Amino acid sequence: xxxxxxxxxxERGRASRERIVERAAELVAEHGVQGxxxxxxxxxxxxxxxxxYHYFADRDDLVEAVVANRCEQAIVELTQLLKSxxxxxxxxQMLAGYVASYEQSPTGCPIGTLASEVADRxxxxxxxxxxxxxxxxxxxxxxxxxxxxxGELRAEASSESLATALLASLQGGILLSQTRRDSHSxxxxxxxxxxxxxxxxx
Amino acid sequence: xxxxxxxxxxERGRASRERIVERAAELVAEHGVQGxxxxxxxxxxxxxxxxxYHYFADRDDLVEAVVANRCEQAIVELTQLLKSxxxxxxxxQMLAGYVASYEQSPTGCPIGTLASEVADRxxxxxxxxxxxxxxxxxxxxxxxxxxxxxGELRAEASSESLATALLASLQGGILLSQTRRDSHSxxxxxxxxxxxxxxxxx
DNA sequence: TGAATTCTGAACTGAATAGTCCAGTTCCGG
DNA sequence: CCGGAACTGGACTATTCAGTTCAGAATTCA
Numbered sequence: 001x002x003x004x005x006x007x008x009x010x011e012r013g014r015a016s017r018e019r020i021v022e023r024a025a026e027l028v029a030e031h032g033v034q035g036x037x038x039x040x041x042x043x044x045x046x047x048x049x050x051x052x053y054h055y056f057a058d059r060d061d062l063v064e065a066v067v068a069n070r071c072e073q074a075i076v077e078l079t080q081l082l083k084s085x086x087x088x089x090x091x092x093q094m095l096a097g098y099v100a101s102y103e104q105s106p107t108g109c110p111i112g113t114l115a116s117e118v119a120d121r122x123x124x125x126x127x128x129x130x131x132x133x134x135x136x137x138x139x140x141x142x143x144x145x146x147x148x149x150x151g152e153l154r155a156e157a158s159s160e161s162l163a164t165a166l167l168a169s170l171q172g173g174i175l176l177s178q179t180r181r182d183s184h185s186x187x188x189x190x191x192x193x194x195x196x197x198x199x200x201x202x
Numbered sequence: 203x204x205x206x207x208x209x210x211x212x213e214r215g216r217a218s219r220e221r222i223v224e225r226a227a228e229l230v231a232e233h234g235v236q237g238x239x240x241x242x243x244x245x246x247x248x249x250x251x252x253x254x255y256h257y258f259a260d261r262d263d264l265v266e267a268v269v270a271n272r273c274e275q276a277i278v279e280l281t282q283l284l285k286s287x288x289x290x291x292x293x294x295q296m297l298a299g300y301v302a303s304y305e306q307s308p309t310g311c312p313i314g315t316l317a318s319e320v321a322d323r324x325x326x327x328x329x330x331x332x333x334x335x336x337x338x339x340x341x342x343x344x345x346x347x348x349x350x351x352x353g354e355l356r357a358e359a360s361s362e363s364l365a366t367a368l369l370a371s372l373q374g375g376i377l378l379s380q381t382r383r384d385s386h387s388x389x390x391x392x393x394x395x396x397x398x399x400x401x402x403x404x
Numbered sequence: 405t406g407a408a409t410t411c412t413g414a415a416c417t418g419a420a421t422a423g424t425c426c427a428g429t430t431c432c433g434g
Numbered sequence: 435c436c437g438g439a440a441c442t443g444g445a446c447t448a449t450t451c452a453g454t455t456c457a458g459a460a461t462t463c464a
Contacts, residue, residue, distance in 0.1 A: 011430070018440080034236045035323070035419060047213070048443050049423080059422065082313030115381040116318045129381050164378070164387050164395030165371070172391075175454065176366070179317040179331055185366050189374075192367030198400045208410080212461070239451060250413050251453080254408065261452065 005057040017055045020045045024066045025065035025073075029110065033063055033117045033125075067104075067114050071132030074110045075139075082139045086146035088201060095170075095190050102174070102185045111136065113178075137163045157200035172191035173190045207259040219257045222247045226268045227275075231312065235265055235319045235327075239287045266326040269316050273334030274311045276343075288348035290355075290403060297372075297392050305374070305385045313374045315380075337368065339365045346399075367379035371395035 008014045021043040027036045038059060042052060056062040081098075085091050115129035140163035147153040173189030208217045225247035227296035229238045240261060244254060258264040268403035281302075287293050349355040375391030 006440080011461080012355075012431080013441065031279055038423090039421070042267050050425085051442060053423070054441065112377060113318065116315065116377055119381045121234075126381060133378060133381065161394065164390040167392035168374030168378055168387060168394075169371055170369070170374065171377050172370030172372065175314060175373050175377065176335065177368055179321050179328065179335060185370060188363050188366040189370035192363070192398050193369075193394075195401070196394050199397070199401055211410070214461075218411080240453090241451070252414085252455085253412060255453070256411065 006054055006062060008055065016047065016051060020055065021046050021065050021069050024062060025069045028066050029070065033114065058088040063122055064128060067125040068120060070114060071095050071128055072112050075132060075135045078115065078136055078139055082143055085143050086150060086197065088147060088152060091143060092194055095194065099183065099187055099190055102177070102186060106178065108178050109171060109174045114175055125168060128198050133167065140166055151202055154202050160174045160199055165196065166193045167194065206364045207257060207263060210257065218249065218253060222249055222254060222257065223267050223271050224330060225270045226264060230268050231272065231309070232323045235316065237270050262324050262326065265324055266330060269320060269327040269330040272316060273330055280341055284345055285362055287345045288352060289356060290349060290400065293345060294396055297396065301389055301392055304379070307384065308380065310380050311373060314376060335369065341371050342368055345401060353404055356402050356404050364399055367398065368395045
């Protein structure tokens with residue numbers, strides 16, 4: 001059974017906890033979950049062991065909080081990018097921007113990279129990535145719904161399936177590009193995904 | 203500079219080395235690279251530390267050999283599955299079989315899972331996964347070339363791009379299905395990829 | 405056969421790391 | 435202002451793991 005971890009009751013405590021999570025999230029973004037030790041986190045956050053174990057049951061508990069933090073962050077950004085997209089050209093432009101930003105700093109997908117690292121090693125963290133993917137997919141679904149309402153997408157197209165397929169192409173493209181250290185694969189994967197969507201255009 | 207690691211000169215040595223790599227590959231398949239310690243490998247292979255360091259410079263060197271082994275194995279199997287595929291329905295059937303086998307034992311893609319784990323932590327191993335992906339993609343390219351020769355695929359379709367896109371969809375679908383523990387995402391991703399290919403059929 | 409080479413076993417070292425403990429400090433309601 | 439609860443510091447433990455060492459066994463080949 002997991003030992004209790006107190007939630008902070010005061011403002012000061014909440015700030016401490018948050019600072020730990022945020023610094024940890026930065027380190028994880030840079031070095032991955034496995035590549036980040038608790039001691040690294042502690043010096044980065046200017047905190048001490050007992051502080052950490054005051055707020056988190058164990059390492060996995062911290063990792064879960066970090067993953068949740070990064071997913072939330074990613075979804076906030078993606079929401080900004082996608083909330084006003086309601087036409088195919090806008091979607092294309094947004095995706096092109098995503099590819100371009102990847103080219104500029106190829107730091108993988110925050111959610112995808114975490115997911116593969118965490119999936120069968122930390123159930124709580126895995127569930128956070130599931131939520132993150134679901135939110136992302138949902139943003140795509142909403143885009144397709146708006147496209148359908150504006151008559152740009154044929155009725156028979158399943159927004160859910162299109163969203164899943166687009167997300168998969170992105171994730172796979174990122175994986176290939178990250179492995180190959182060359183954004184070309186991501187570019188091609190996105191192009192194909194867009195072409196597939198366009199095939200359902202009115 | 204990396205310390206020398208002897209290649210085996212005798213049959214016995216070759217067998218020892220191979221046994222270590224194979225057992226290590228099994229453990230890595232089950233627990234991932236990070237989740238497999240040298241000691242685990244040694245007891246599984248019935249070998250000793252000095253044996254290991256006789257054949258491998260260090261842990262990374264062993265990991266590289268393991269990754270190469272698993273990629274090679276995967277490519278052998280994929281070659282068997284794909285070498286005689288020259289029609290779209292055959293490709294669809296093969297992919298459906300892949301999805302079905304994933305449903306039966308959802309052990310991710312051997313290459314993709316390794317790639318994301320190793321990409322920015324072990325340059326030699328990363329290069330092995332690059333080679334593995336290239337071989338896989340090449341198999342798809344050959345399929346598309348055969349389809350094109352038989353007039354089933356229009357000339358303007360780029361076999362390379364189709365292959366990259368298909369591979370990305372597969373990898374992304376596997377990633378999603380693995381984190382969600384539900385083969386549905388992979389299924390949808392493959393369906394979309396096939397539809398995209400079919401849009402280039404004559 | 406016997407010397408040189410290749411290969412093997414097992415104990416050891418040192419560093420990193422997750423997790424514990426407890427005494428001391430700060431904060432808050434009454 | 436005081437008693438208890440929330441919070442903090444940092445030293446300490448136990449373990450795991452990569453890598454070393456070296457004596458000696460097996461193998462090769464002249």
